[in-house]
Amino acid sequence: MFLYTSPSREMPATLNKTNTAAVILLFIMGVLAFLSMRSDSLTFDELAHIPAGYSYLTQQDYRLNSEHPPLFKDLAALPLLFLHLNFPVEKEVWQQKDEAPAWWVQFDVGTEFLYRSGNDPKQIILFSRLSMIGLLLLLGWVLFKTTQGLFGSHIALASLFLFAFSPTFLGHGRLVTNDIAATLGAFAATFLWLKFLKHPTKTNIFKAGIIFGVAMILKFTLILLIPFFAILTLFFVLLHRPREAILKELGRYVVLGSFAGMIGVVFVIFPVYQFHVWNYPAEHQIRDTRADLSAGGLTASEQIVISVTDIPVLRPLAQYARGVLMVGQRVSFGNTVYFLGTISGSGFSSYFPTLYLFKEPLALHILGLISIAGLLFAVSRNAKNLRSVLSWLQKHFVIVSSFLFVVLYWSFAMLGNLNIGIRHLLPTYPFVFLIIAWSIKEMHVRIRYSLKKPLIFMVLLLGAWYAGSSLATFPGYLSYYNELAGGNKQGWRIAADSNYDWGQDFYRLLQFIEQNHIEKIRLDYFGGENPEYWLGDKYVKLNPKKVAEDLSKGLALSPSSTLGVNGVEGWIAVSVNQLVGGRATAVHGYDQPTDYYRWLDQYEPVARAGNTIFIYHINP
Numbered sequence: 028m029f030l031y032t033s034p035s036r037e038m039p040a041t042l043n044k045t046n047t048a049a050v051i052l053l054f055i056m057g058v059l060a061f062l063s064m065r066s067d068s069l070t071f072d073e074l075a076h077i078p079a080g081y082s083y084l085t086q087q088d089y090r091l092n093s094e095h096p097p098l099f100k101d102l103a104a105l106p107l108l109f110l111h112l113n114f115p116v117e118k119e120v121w122q123q124k125d126e127a128p129a130w131w132v133q134f135d136v137g138t139e140f141l142y143r144s145g146n147d148p149k150q151i152i153l154f155s156r157l158s159m160i161g162l163l164l165l166l167g168w169v170l171f172k173t174t175q176g177l178f179g180s181h182i183a184l185a186s187l188f189l190f191a192f193s194p195t196f197l198g199h200g201r202l203v204t205n206d207i208a209a210t211l212g213a214f215a216a217t218f219l220w221l222k223f224l225k226h227p228t229k230t231n232i233f234k235a236g237i238i239f240g241v242a243m244i245l246k247f248t249l250i251l252l253i254p255f256f257a258i259l260t261l262f263f264v265l266l267h268r269p270r271e272a273i274l275k276e277l278g279r280y281v282v283l284g285s286f287a288g289m290i291g292v293v294f295v296i297f298p299v300y301q302f303h304v305w306n307y308p309a310e311h312q313i314r315d316t317r318a319d320l321s322a323g324g325l326t327a328s329e330q331i332v333i334s335v336t337d338i339p340v341l342r343p344l345a346q347y348a349r350g351v352l353m354v355g356q357r358v359s360f361g362n363t364v365y366f367l368g369t370i371s372g373s374g375f376s377s378y379f380p381t382l383y384l385f386k387e388p389l390a391l392h393i394l395g396l397i398s399i400a401g402l403l404f405a406v407s408r409n410a411k412n413l414r415s416v417l418s419w420l421q422k423h424f425v426i427v428s429s430f431l432f433v434v435l436y437w438s439f440a441m442l443g444n445l446n447i448g449i450r451h452l453l454p455t456y457p458f459v460f461l462i463i464a465w466s467i468k469e470m471h472v473r474i475r476y477s478l479k480k481p482l483i484f485m486v487l488l489l490g491a492w493y494a495g496s497s498l499a500t501f502p503g504y505l506s507y508y509n510e511l512a513g514g515n516k517q518g519w520r521i522a523a524d525s526n527y528d529w530g531q532d533f534y535r536l537l538q539f540i541e542q543n544h545i546e547k548i549r550l551d552y553f554g555g556e557n558p559e560y561w562l563g564d565k566y567v568k569l570n571p572k573k574v575a576e577d578l579s580k581g582l583a584l585s586p587s588s589t590l591g592v593n594g595v596e597g598w599i600a601v602s603v604n605q606l607v608g609g610r611a612t613a614v615h616g617y618d619q620p621t622d623y624y625r626w627l628d629q630y631e632p633v634a635r636a637g638n639t640i641f642i643y644h645i646n647p
Contacts, residue, residue, distance in 0.1 A: 045180035049171045049187055053164050056191040060160045063502030064201035068533035069152055069555030070505075070525075073203045074137035077155050078114075080104030080203075081140070082121075085114060087305035089346055090123070090315060091133045094353040096244040097303050099208035102162065106154040113144040128315065142560040155203050163200030166211040167191060170457045173218050177425055178465055185464035188490065189394075190457065192497040195386065198504035199450050199525075205246045206450045212242030212249055213432070213454040220256050221428060223287065224263045227280070232287050240291025244299055244347075247354040248439070249454070253288075255435050259428055260284060266421045292344075300343035307346075312336055316349045322356060361444030363617075365523050365604075370611035370621055374444035378522075379437065382449040385512040385521050390493035391463075394486070398463040401470030408473065426465055429458040448525035505531050506638040515638050519603045528603040530554010532637030536600060537561055539636050545598050552640070553602035569599060571609055575623040599643040601627070606641060 079092035080100030085108070089097065115121050120135045141148040167190050175183035190196060200207045216238045223235040239256075242249045260280050268276045304312060313336045320329040329352055336345040361373040367381070384392070406419065420427055433455045440451055471482055500507050500515065506527045508518025519527045533556040540548060540562070550558055551569040558566045601624070609624025632641040 042180070045175065045184060048184055049168070052184075052187050052191040053167050053171075056167060056197065057160060057164055059497075059501060060163060060197055060201045061157075063197065063504055064156050064160065065153065066502050066534060067201070067505070067531040068535075069141070069148070070202055070204075070529040070531055071553065071555050072525075072529075073152070073155070074141070074555035075133040076100050076203045076205075077103060077107075077151060078137040078140040079133060080155075081107050081112070081114060082136075083303050084108060086116065087302060088307045089300075089303040090128065090307060090311065091136060093315070093319060093346065093350050094247075094357065095205055096247060096347075096350060097299065098241070098244045099159075099162070099205045099246075100203070102158045102208075103155040103203040106158060107151060110146075110150065110154065112140075112146050112151065115139040115144050123311075126314075130319075137555070138557055142557040148557075148560070156201055159203055159207065160201055162211065163196065163207050166200075166207060166214070166457070169211065169215055170460070173214070174461055174464075178468075182461070182464045182468050185467070186457070186460040189391065189460040189463065189493070192494045193456065194388065194497050194500050194504050194507035195449060195453065196456070197497065197500075198507060199453065201504075202529075204450070206453045209242075209246035209249055210454045210457060212238075212245040213252065213436075214457045216242040216249075216252055217255075217259075217428065217432060217458075218425075220259065221425060223283075224260060224280070227283050232283055233290060236287035236290025237295060238291075239287060240295025243291060243296055246454075247351050248358075248451075250351060251436060251439055255432060256284065258431060258435070262427070262431075263424065266417060266424065296347055297343050300347050304342050304346050309337070309339065309342065312342060312346065316345070319349060319353055320356070322360070328352065358443040358445045362447050363608075363619075364446040365607045365611055366446065367521060368611060369614045370608060371613070371615040371617050373615050374446045376441055378446040379440050379449070379452060382522060382526060383452065385508050385518065386449045386526060387509065388493050388496045389509050389511065390489045390496065394463050394467070394489050394493070395459075397470070397482075397486070398466035401466035402462070404473065405466070405469045426462060429462055433458050433462075450525055503638050505529060519607065519639070523604045523607050528553060528639035530556060530602070530639075532639045533558075533561075536636035536640050536642075539634060539642060540565065548598040548600055550599075551601045551605045553604040569601065571601075571605070571626075572620065572623040575609075575626055578626050596645050599627075599645060600636065601641050601643075603639045603641065 075092050076095070077100075079095075080097070080102075081104040082088060082091055083097050083101055084104050092100070115136065118139055120132060120139050123132065140146065141151055167187055170190055171183050171187040174186045196207070216235075219231070219235045219238045223231040239252065242252060261277070264273055264276045264280060313333065316336050317325075317333050320333065325333070332345055332348045332352060335341045335348070338345075361371075363370065363372055364374065364378070366375050366378055406416075436455045437452065445451070467482075467486060471479055474482065496509070497504075503515050505525070506515045506518060508514055508521065508527070512518045512521050530553055533552065533554055536550075536552075539545075545565065547565055547567060548562070549567045549569040550562075551571060552558055558568075606624055606627070609621065610628075611621050613619070613621045627643065630643050630645055633644045634642040636642060
């Protein structure tokens, strides 16, 4: 079932072949995602998301990970219900009876649940990620069927091809995070809203409201859909209604749109959050809400949310509002970020454009340039006067809407201070793929006959390059950078964190340790895994700041700072994310030490675990 369709003129046989091709593409994507997922260790955010989801379903208590909506975590945890797992409900790290838990307690609960409760961590990770791969494939199918209904099979398959071989989707679509869920929510909600605008029937109003509500509990930044839908509604009325009826129609759509929004709140947000706070003690919810929102002092809206939390019937909505405000604080305050050799506690305006340039395949960029030329060509042929321009915008309102969403979402991302990964732009990608496919098809239809075959050949060649780049990256999709950045091996110089090193190569480090019969290794690891669980006595935590301090004083190094007592010696492994933080140049008033890994400059890594863990062997 697709979301927004027009009657198809394609023959049933053609449709069957197209659907078969789409299934094959999604099958290939699913295989690539599954096989690469199995070799990747637990990433940083998954350590919080997986136990949070399991606690929601088994405890109906929303004390963990309130800064993210629950639905994607519920889906990830659903298969875990069949594993008869132990959850640390009796441990202090869960109960937190006396005071509000600090932000990092959710990671402590994750460590307790996965590694200290008698559970099999690899089994938990595998089953949780299977749900996410299912969500990834569902997104691909929705993209395909929606596009097919609107523009036909060629554009639908082209859009799906770009999706299925996207290194970014393959990298993040296997992990228990909310980026794929947010992308599905944004895409589905947008096209159902467009369907509602075109045909504001009771059925379409209800569907638009339900999917809007679902989107709101997939990722809090999708609250941007509210101003986006308002802009779409305004443009739709201006383009499709007579001048004398504009105000009347606007009023009607405001009423109907508000009703759709209330449907989302009443039938989706409220009952879902009611389930999740059912066993969350009210006094703890008030305490935790105050603790979460008090950074920098409480604003009037934050005070209201705290007050509403004390009203039993409104507790679910107060919990939802708490998450929205927490994300607002996070976007405003920012996060420590490494970018192009510098480190900052706030954002860079060039961060997302730079990451998009280096993190996406060059073939996609060239296809994008061709599509821009095609779009300009199509617009210019219809720009004879204002009436013709308005007529073109009216006829191609879906493309205009897709373009507006990309602009709005990118603007929000670039103006914020939260620079922790290209994944935050993923909700715009299906719209980008659609625009590229549609624009190239329009160019092909309208250019001279002698240029049609060269265009087809160029597009097919770029498509082969695009797919080849993706296949060659297997299984290291999370660390993908294109040739301009030096590929997967050098991309960390641009940006790390979820762009490159999220802790996914720990299992590969374990293999290296076993193959080389290493008895002791000092490790500075960034990610979700627990080194003590896997390495036992072989693991010694590396404290680079202590090493740097001792070296600066010319002291004999103590066992607390190095593997030996007379120097830095033996096996040392460092995650890239940790390494760049100790070598970067501080900017934007960043006042934390940034040179504590300079003592490693004189050594070269002897190996890497995957792409992201540098391994050194230093002789005394």
